[in-house]
Amino acid sequence: MTDAAPDTVIKGHDEIVEQAIAAFDHLPIPPGIELQLPPASTVALGLRYEEFVPGRSLSATVEIPAQYGNAMGILQGGFLAAMFDDLMAPLSYITSKNPTTSMELTTHFMRPVFVGERLTLTATIRKPGQSVIYIAAEAHNGKNKLVATAISALQVIQVPKS
Numbered sequence: 088m089t090d091a092a093p094d095t096v097i098k099g100h101d102e103i104v105e106q107a108i109a110a111f112d113h114l115p116i117p118p119g120i121e122l123q124l125p126p127a128s129t130v131a132l133g134l135r136y137e138e139f140v141p142g143r144s145l146s147a148t149v150e151i152p153a154q155y156g157n158a159m160g161i162l163q164g165g166f167l168a169a170m171f172d173d174l175m176a177p178l179s180y181i182t183s184k185n186p187t188t189s190m191e192l193t194t195h196f197m198r199p200v201f202v203g204e205r206l207t208l209t210a211t212i213r214k215p216g217q218s219v220i221y222i223a224a225e226a227h228n229g230k231n232k233l234v235a236t237a238i239s240a241l242q243v244i245q246v247p248k249s
Contacts, residue, residue: 096140103136103145110181116246128173132166137207145178146209156202164235167206167226168194171237174210175222179241182212183220187241190219194237198228205229218243 097106108124116122125134134147147170155166172192179187200206210224219240226235 094140096138098138100136103139106139107177107181114180114184114186116186126173126176128169129177132170132173134170134173134208142182142212142215144209144211145174146207147174148205148207150205151200151202153202160202162200162202162204164194164196167196167200167235168192168237170206170208171210171224171226171235172239174208175224175237175239175241178210178212179220179222179243182215183217183241183243186244186246187220188244190240190242192237192239194235196235198232198234200226200228200234206234213238216243 097103104124111122111124133149133152135149136145136147138146149170151162155162157163171194172189176187206226206228208224208226210222213223214221219242222239222241224237225233228234
């Protein structure tokens with residue numbers, strides 16, 4: 088995955104997870120951590136990876152479940168922010184070839200998302216770095232209308248190689 092040509096496009100959830108597992112085999116894992124791919128948070132949020140372009144972007148889809156809605160059946164914004172964060176994390180980890188952690192996440196909501204709607208989220212590398220990586224993301228509804236954007240700065244954690 089990390090050695091792929093920049094114009095390589097990997098499609099499909101299972102294929103992307105398979106590529107991530109292969110890439111993560113070469114990445115430093117902090118002591119005492121058992122790697123689970125996709126992570127429990129990705130599974131809980133219902134994200135399904137759709138397309139990965141190494142060093143460039145990662146896309147996923149999600150159908151908004153009832154438990155993420157407010158009293159009016161509108162997606163509670165914190166869940167969408169978590170989805171953005173959960174999509175940016177693997178992209179940053181694989182791009183930097185080290186673990187990362189969010190330092191900042193800013194989300195802007197443009198229009199409501201209703202329970203049952205299907206969203207497509209795409210995270211794109213804006214500036215890779217050795218200590219910080221910057222990523223932007225967008226979420227579109229089934230009518231391809233922009234519903235939210237996010238930007239994040241993620242700290243690259245240098246894990247000593249054992």
